[in-house]
Amino acid sequence: MSHPKQTQERDAFLKTFAEELLAMPDSEILDGDDPAALRKENMTMVAKAKATAGRRRLAAGRSGFVASQSLARSAQDVSVAMARAAIETAMNDDQYTLAARSLGEMSDEDILRLYHQLERLKAKKDAPDGNQ
């Protein structure tokens, strides 16, 4: 492992080195290199990075879509009886506070809506930075 002092020294040195390079005239930096070839290298790198960034954004978008789709699907697939049982379990769980209301008085639609809310709460809680 790098010693902190060594790391600080290296960082300071490299920072100053970079500033020196930035202050040098272009002719000294290029030192006979072909500017056109260098510019072409940069353009190639820009194109490569742009494509990589696009792929990463797409992958992130897809994973978010898949996650929400799977959540929606699991919620849709549940029967009213299962939703009712899950809510009953949650009512006995200190982590959730549900309004005191008899489940028997609720319509199937209300039961499913409450179940979906509960699932979303659970998903939030299970997320790495989720709160209860």
Place this chain on the structure above:
Amino acid sequence: MEKNLSLAEVEATLCGLSAADWKIIKIMARKYAGGLIHLSPDDLISEAYTALFTGDRVFPRDARPVKVVINAMHSEASNCREHEVDGAIDHHIDVTTLAQTMDDDDDGGLVVIPSTNVTPERDVESRQMMSAIHLLVADDQELQDLVAAWCLEIRGQEAADFLEWDIKQYEAARKRLVRRLDTIKQE
């Protein structure tokens, strides 16, 4: 006007870098990538550009573009170095020998990836970069003094005054040092 560049502006700005800017970026990438296992200098530039494209790193409108790229490379390299040093696996240990001593019929499921890309040069550059630089200037007292000044982030006229040199002496030493530093190249 927005404080940071939009993605379209980022692309236009990166495409507009001069040949000298690009060469500086390459020089600094070699220094920052020194000793990293997972990022070559080209990878490091690519990661920095990508982070600017994805918006993971902002591109301040009023900053000099080449400096923004250098800062992004520094951050990417630091993150990678931390990961390699503090992670569960010490990537700097060459396990080639270990892998070779395993029995052929061992079906324990252990997969060992030989880290053959850990060359002594890369190791020296990251973990003992300053030692390597000190060695590089061991025969030149002026360059040793200049390295010491740069380690204190003193440069230019201020460094010349600090070292009690005139600016011509400083410039001559600076050119020698930059040339020598360029000899430490990433393989």
